[in-house]
Amino acid sequence: MDGELFARERTEVAPGAVHLPDWLGPRRQRELLEACRAWARPPAGLRTVHTPGGGTMTARQVCLGRHWYPYGYAPTAVDGDGAPVKPMPAWLAELGRRAVTDAYGTPPPAAEAYDIALVNFYGADSRMGMHRDAEERSPAPVVSLSLGDACLFRFGNTASRGRPYRDVELRSGDLFVFGGPSRLAYHGVPKVLPGTAPPALGLTGRLNVTLRVGGPGA
Numbered sequence: 001m002d003g004e005l006f007a008r009e010r011t012e013v014a015p016g017a018v019h020l021p022d023w024l025g026p027r028r029q030r031e032l033l034e035a036c037r038a039w040a041r042p043p044a045g046l047r048t049v050h051t052p053g054g055g056t057m058t059a060r061q062v063c064l065g066r067h068w069y070p071y072g073y074a075p076t077a078v079d080g081d082g083a084p085v086k087p088m089p090a091w092l093a094e095l096g097r098r099a100v101t102d103a104y105g106t107p108p109p110a111a112e113a114y115d116i117a118l119v120n121f122y123g124a125d126s127r128m129g130m131h132r133d134a135e136e137r138s139p140a141p142v143v144s145l146s147l148g149d150a151c152l153f154r155f156g157n158t159a160s161r162g163r164p165y166r167d168v169e170l171r172s173g174d175l176f177v178f179g180g181p182s183r184l185a186y187h188g189v190p191k192v193l194p195g196t197a198p199p200a201l202g203l204t205g206r207l208n209v210t211l212r213v214g215g216p217g218a
């Protein structure tokens with residue numbers, strides 16, 4: 001996946017939280033979508049996530065590098081088919097480093113190697129409640145890439161799930177990076193906007209690819 005990365009504008013939503021619209025060009029979006037479709041196939045493919053309290057996440061998920069479950073990581077799909085998790089591709093890890101560089105203007109430390117990816121698929125009625133990405137042992141920024149339908153992304157504060165928060169519309173190709181003082185901010189997706197995906201992409205629904213650095217013992 002070479003070339004075709006754009007950064008036409010940059011918006012700091014909160015300290016350390018940066019939105020870059022249209023960061024992935026059309027070709028890059030198609031390539032990432034095809035990769036997501038391959039990752040979604042068994043073994044350790046797309047699955048429905050169940051929470052410890054008996055709830056079910058409406059967004060379905062597949063993981064790379066390490067398998068995320070509420071609320072930890074494992075090398076195998078512990079709440080799926082038990083198969084080993086697919087590896088994190090080197091090109092995707094490098095894409096994460098490039099995203100941080102473009103968001104902050106400087107490259108991340110060499111030790112911050114992106115080794116985990118969570119791919120969430122949202123249907124028209126899918127939601128994601130306010131939560132923090134707190135299972136990682138590394139403070140490295142989280143990189144979020146959007147494909148398909150746009151969504152309303154709610155980015156909040158580090159103290160609670162309530163206000164203050166800011167709503168941002170994320171469209172296909174957008175990049176959102178949050179780290180530093182916003183690394184543990186609550187965030188969620190209260191609404192997907194059906195029918196807003198680029199027609200040429202051939203995707204109904206929304207895909208969100210989040211890249212993380214697990215850190216020692218993750």
